Amino acid sequence: MISIKINDREYQVEEGKTILEAAKEIGIEIPHYCYHPALSIAGNCRMCLVEVKGMPKPMTACSTRVSDGMEIYTDSELVKEARKGVLEFILLDHPVDCPICDKSGECKLQDYYFEHSAQKSRYEFPKERHKVEKISKKIYLNPNRCVLCTRCVRFLREITKTNELTTVERGSHSHIVCVDPEGLDNNPFASNISDICPVGALGLNEFRFKKRVWFTKKVKAICQGCAAGCNIYVDVSNRKQLLDGDDDEIVRIHTAENGKLGQYFICDEGRYSYKLYNDKENRVKAPVLDGEEVDFEKAVEVLKEKANVRKGVVILSPLHSIEENYAAYLFARERGFDVFRPSSFRKDLPEPALFIEEKKSPNDRMLKLMKLPKVSEIEEIDYDFALFLHNVGKVHSKSEVRILSVLKRATFSVVFEPMLTDFGKNANMVLPAPIFVEENGCYINGKNFVQHSNKALDYMYGAKPIWEFLGMDFKSEEEVFIQFAKEQLDKDLNYQKLGTEGFEL
Amino acid sequence: MSEIVLFKQLLDPEVRNIENYIKLGGYEGLKKALSMQPDDIVNEVKRSNLRGRGGAGFPTGLKWSFMPKGEGQKYFVCNADEGEPGTFKDRYIMSENPHQLIEGMVIGGYAIDATVGYIYIRGEFEFVAKILQKAIDEAYEKGFLGKNILNSGFDFDLYIHLGAGAYICGEETGLINSLEGKTGQPRLKPPFPAQYGLFGKPTTVNNVETIACVPDIIKKGSDWFLSIGPDKNNGTKIYAVSGHVNNPGVFELPMGTPLREIIYEHAGGIIGGKKLKAVIPGGSSAPVLGPEHLDIPMDFDSLKNVGSMLGSGAIIVMSEDTCIVEAYTRLAKFYAHESCGQCTPCREGTAWLYKILKRIEDGEGKKGDIDLILDICGKIMGRTICPLGDAAVMCVKPAVERFREEFEYHIEHKKCMVENKIPIF
Amino acid sequence: MALRFDESDVKKLEEIRAKYPNNQACTLPFLHYAQDKFGYVSMDVIKLVAQTLNLPVAHVLSVATFYTMYNKKPVGKYHLQVCTNISCSLLGARKLVDKLEELLGIKPGETTEDGMFTLTEVECLGSCGTAPVIQVNETYFENLDEKKVEDLIESLRKGELDV
Ligand SMILES: Cc1cc2nc3c(=O)[nH]c(=O)nc-3n(C[C@H](O)[C@H](O)[C@H](O)COP(=O)(O)O)c2cc1C
Numbered sequence A: 001m002i003s004i005k006i007n008d009r010e011y012q013v014e015e016g017k018t019i020l021e022a023a024k025e026i027g028i029e030i031p032h033y034c035y036h037p038a039l040s041i042a043g044n045c046r047m048c049l050v051e052v053k054g055m056p057k058p059m060t061a062c063s064t065r066v067s068d069g070m071e072i073y074t075d076s077e078l079v080k081e082a083r084k085g086v087l088e089f090i091l092l093d094h095p096v097d098c099p100i101c102d103k104s105g106e107c108k109l110q111d112y113y114f115e116h117s118a119q120k121s122r123y124e125f126p127k128e129r130h131k132v133e134k135i136s137k138k139i140y141l142n143p144n145r146c147v148l149c150t151r152c153v154r155f156l157r158e159i160t161k162t163n164e165l166t167t168v169e170r171g172s173h174s175h176i177v178c179v180d181p182e183g184l185d186n187n188p189f190a191s192n193i194s195d196i197c198p199v200g201a202l203g204l205n206e207f208r209f210k211k212r213v214w215f216t217k218k219v220k221a222i223c224q225g226c227a228a229g230c231n232i233y234v235d236v237s238n239r240k241q242l243l244d245g246d247d248d249e250i251v252r253i254h255t256a257e258n259g260k261l262g263q264y265f266i267c268d269e270g271r272y273s274y275k276l277y278n279d280k281e282n283r284v285k286a287p288v289l290d291g292e293e294v295d296f297e298k299a300v301e302v303l304k305e306k307a308n309v310r311k312g313v314v315i316l317s318p319l320h321s322i323e324e325n326y327a328a329y330l331f332a333r334e335r336g337f338d339v340f341r342p343s344s345f346r347k348d349l350p351e352p353a354l355f356i357e358e359k360k361s362p363n364d365r366m367l368k369l370m371k372l373p374k375v376s377e378i379e380e381i382d383y384d385f386a387l388f389l390h391n392v393g394k395v396h397s398k399s400e401v402r403i404l405s406v407l408k409r410a411t412f413s414v415v416f417e418p419m420l421t422d423f424g425k426n427a428n429m430v431l432p433a434p435i436f437v438e439e440n441g442c443y444i445n446g447k448n449f450v451q452h453s454n455k456a457l458d459y460m461y462g463a464k465p466i467w468e469f470l471g472m473d474f475k476s477e478e479e480v481f482i483q484f485a486k487e488q489l490d491k492d493l494n495y496q497k498l499g500t501e502g503f504e505l
Numbered sequence B: 001m002s003e004i005v006l007f008k009q010l011l012d013p014e015v016r017n018i019e020n021y022i023k024l025g026g027y028e029g030l031k032k033a034l035s036m037q038p039d040d041i042v043n044e045v046k047r048s049n050l051r052g053r054g055g056a057g058f059p060t061g062l063k064w065s066f067m068p069k070g071e072g073q074k075y076f077v078c079n080a081d082e083g084e085p086g087t088f089k090d091r092y093i094m095s096e097n098p099h100q101l102i103e104g105m106v107i108g109g110y111a112i113d114a115t116v117g118y119i120y121i122r123g124e125f126e127f128v129a130k131i132l133q134k135a136i137d138e139a140y141e142k143g144f145l146g147k148n149i150l151n152s153g154f155d156f157d158l159y160i161h162l163g164a165g166a167y168i169c170g171e172e173t174g175l176i177n178s179l180e181g182k183t184g185q186p187r188l189k190p191p192f193p194a195q196y197g198l199f200g201k202p203t204t205v206n207n208v209e210t211i212a213c214v215p216d217i218i219k220k221g222s223d224w225f226l227s228i229g230p231d232k233n234n235g236t237k238i239y240a241v242s243g244h245v246n247n248p249g250v251f252e253l254p255m256g257t258p259l260r261e262i263i264y265e266h267a268g269g270i271i272g273g274k275k276l277k278a279v280i281p282g283g284s285s286a287p288v289l290g291p292e293h294l295d296i297p298m299d300f301d302s303l304k305n306v307g308s309m310l311g312s313g314a315i316i317v318m319s320e321d322t323c324i325v326e327a328y329t330r331l332a333k334f335y336a337h338e339s340c341g342q343c344t345p346c347r348e349g350t351a352w353l354y355k356i357l358k359r360i361e362d363g364e365g366k367k368g369d370i371d372l373i374l375d376i377c378g379k380i381m382g383r384t385i386c387p388l389g390d391a392a393v394m395c396v397k398p399a400v401e402r403f404r405e406e407f408e409y410h411i412e413h414k415k416c417m418v419e420n421k422i423p424i425f
Numbered sequence C: 001m002a003l004r005f006d007e008s009d010v011k012k013l014e015e016i017r018a019k020y021p022n023n024q025a026c027t028l029p030f031l032h033y034a035q036d037k038f039g040y041v042s043m044d045v046i047k048l049v050a051q052t053l054n055l056p057v058a059h060v061l062s063v064a065t066f067y068t069m070y071n072k073k074p075v076g077k078y079h080l081q082v083c084t085n086i087s088c089s090l091l092g093a094r095k096l097v098d099k100l101e102e103l104l105g106i107k108p109g110e111t112t113e114d115g116m117f118t119l120t121e122v123e124c125l126g127s128c129g130t131a132p133v134i135q136v137n138e139t140y141f142e143n144l145d146e147k148k149v150e151d152l153i154e155s156l157r158k159g160e161l162d163v
């Protein structure tokens, strides 16, 4: 650790960090466009200029490393003037079409303009215009809005190594072009460039003109797509907030960074998975008993009676949160029921795969950690009572077969799932499970990170956590989690301690 | 006649042939160098006060001493991009006395422990590159290049790399990127080329004229070099004079030769006996000077003292018939055209400057334009990745300040105050 | 039409390749070579160079568009590149451009209909002491005036000059 001063206050920071990173850790945000924690340093936007005592010129915070005794000013007159200058330059050729720009509301140019400039343009010349076009099935490019930070180019060069975009020409004629639309179509990470772009130059076709971001609620969650457990933002449209009468639904999923996990991007499959959750048609809308909808009280009553047997089984799910699984586990434990885990569904990795995991479930690791036997190990399959937790997604097909036969042969079988599947269709009772954004939940990813996913929407269609159906006395998701951590991890953990970046086991 | 270090063609017009060059004592510096320790060569160059002729005047020996010691590939690169408007000196070293550059490259390579050298020549100079390549071939034949040079055990290969039209490739890290096959966008510094240069290896970049000084420094010793020119600004300098003079051309003279002598004696004075209006002393990026500066010794420190710079030593002379607004609009266009486009202030600022100047030149200037120009200059200066942004400012700003009246006249009267001018646009 | 390098090209390109430690460094010389062979740097040429060097098209495209000497459009048999930077302009480069426009009936950036001449204004050619200057293909013509430009065009038309 070395000591530096920022705006006359002394801080201890790690050696080797850049000024921008060191300041970020302390909580001082230095405006920037081209800096991205996962990409090489370009130093081209000049937005991050700060004053360093003893230096004749302002320095770029993104590329200058801290040194012992360094005195940095991030808000001096010189710095403010420099930022203003850069913003004015960037805006020279910018269309300022915020009213029709999808980035509006989360655009760094808009934000910084209001925060650091807010001056009228002194530019009175025609602006250079390029064609706005769809550069792939998923993505459009509006070069006129581009600030030439080259983040997108660096992402495709350095991370996916697929080089679909590049800058062409030079000077004020420089702009971004796509040389390989097909490549973008096939690139499993292509859509990240819409998150990476600090302005509205790169966007998703399907989000174009779809929603103003201020009409949505942005909640940090964990992707359910695979064992990578990527941090995501789930933008939900909220009936209460909305005038257009839309239903509660997920509008989009985009990247939330997790520096501790080293995760700065998400895959396209995860990103577009939100459509699965918006499937209203197949949603289980009430408890169903022998084909008939029943109310919650009735469901609880029936469950209580049917579970009052000697030989029961609970099959947990790698597709559900720790909380849902552990509550069901406790229910089984109390009754001396068997507990099993299905194997995760696996899929071949795409090219490039980067951090994508073969296991297509967010919580496989939890069940493994608990050393639960696999469903393939079920010997005696004629149970009096069987409960299976299922979710959006799939489990391994061999497990599927096994589980189906358990359900079919049990005297009374219950499936807890949000969308009606073959499992529910073959059970005596179906319980409406919440989808992941309807509750708080934790997941353990393939790298042994326990991470917390936030509730974004209210429980819909009579969905409730499993413990309520099972008549268990938990007041919140967190209560289940605390008990799990204590009993299974031997740790004193709660949501606050997990923080936003999770906890590595 | 003053001392000749570089332009040996004045002694023998055929010196570009290796035999002739050897007859004039060529490659003796190399022989001597190879008998010395590399460090001793670096020290000798340090003692000679040789300063970079590419623009910045950085002490060459000191630059060489930044190269790390030890194993691993290192490179010695010659900057023959010669793109600074008004500059046309390196070209004549390469076409008339190429062996002196080649000899300097081998000595420099030996001194900094580089076994490969590249000469980066601007693409337009293909005809010069051909002459140079012939000389390189000769040098290989004679064993001055290649393996085990003169039985010293030292290997050095020398290649020519042609640019393709981009002034920014004269900036050393832009040059390195271009040599690596990329766009010539300059790199962030640090790391400096001596740590992380060409192909990621320690690299030294020097100008043609700088390198061509080295053989004679080694052969005749640093004391001899120190005897030419003023203190800390030693040696000869090739002044390239262009513009409104009777006898434009290149003149090798002792560093510190007064501007007046160069313009009025060597370059034959101003065409038609006209008055001097403005003179750029060191390539277009050097702040403009006026008649009151004629007695300035043309060396690094003296020009720095009057707020300009020796730069490449290119002197552009403008007579009273020059419209400064037009001339500087043209130069602003050059910087806008040559900005690599990487960093915001230069990419946008240079283009904006040009547009405003052009509108003034076109008689459509607005009242606040001059202050706007000066304000934009302030927002570029010192805020860019490489010095091109600064160069544009050092070109435009002093001219606008010095000739403010002329700009104001243009704005107010929508026309030029200079009669008989030769139109630029 | 798919462009390709033939055997003799490949030999020459290999010689170039030997000067550098990696493929990427060959981007500029290969583009020069391809331009000589195919006349200009079309998107097909860019793809060919990329493929030959096993480099991304994105890379070669950005390089080809960055440098002014790569012609992205076909040029005439004689590419007249008039320096209009400061030293040449001080000595009347504009008049040369005007003269050429008159002689050829084209503006800078254009090519004559017969495909003989392309006229371009360029930046300083490093020949300011012999201004004004026109580069025709690879050859410099220095110390020009309107009369000399007329003669130059005539000689070129007659095919008397090897440029
Ligand atoms: C925009 C720009 C253009 C430059 N052009 C040239 C050039 O054409 N030739 C040159 O030798 N140096 C040029 N330089 C200077 C080089 O960056 C570098 O300082 C020089 O090659 C070092 O050589 P020296 O120490 O021998 O002078 C340029 C610098 C800048 C910023």
Ligand code: SF4
Pocket (backbone or CB within 6 Å): A145, A146, A147, A148, A149, A150, A151, A152, A153, A176, A196, A197, A198, A199, A201, A202
């Ligand atoms: S498109 Fe976006 S990410 Fe790419 S360079 Fe432009 S502003 Fe940056």
Ligand code: SF4
Pocket (backbone or CB within 6 Å): A223, A224, A225, A226, A227, A228, A229, A230, A265, A266, A267, A268, A269, A270, A271, A355, A356, A357
């Ligand atoms: S890699 Fe896995 S966790 Fe990450 S976004 Fe894709 S599917 Fe979701």
Ligand code: SF4
Pocket (backbone or CB within 6 Å): B168, B185, B186, B338, B339, B340, B341, B342, B343, B344, B346, B347, B384, B385, B386, B387, B388, B389, B390
């Ligand atoms: S100052 Fe200009 S030339 Fe230099 S890096 Fe920035 S944009 Fe490129």
Ligand code: FES
Pocket (backbone or CB within 6 Å): A031, A032, A033, A034, A035, A042, A043, A044, A045, A046, A047, A048, A049, A060, A061, A062, A063
């Ligand atoms: S963030 Fe530092 S220059 Fe762009």
Ligand code: FES
Pocket (backbone or CB within 6 Å): B085, B086, B087, C083, C084, C085, C086, C087, C088, C089, C123, C124, C125, C126, C127, C128, C131, C132, C133
């Ligand atoms: S200005 Fe024309 S060659 Fe230099």
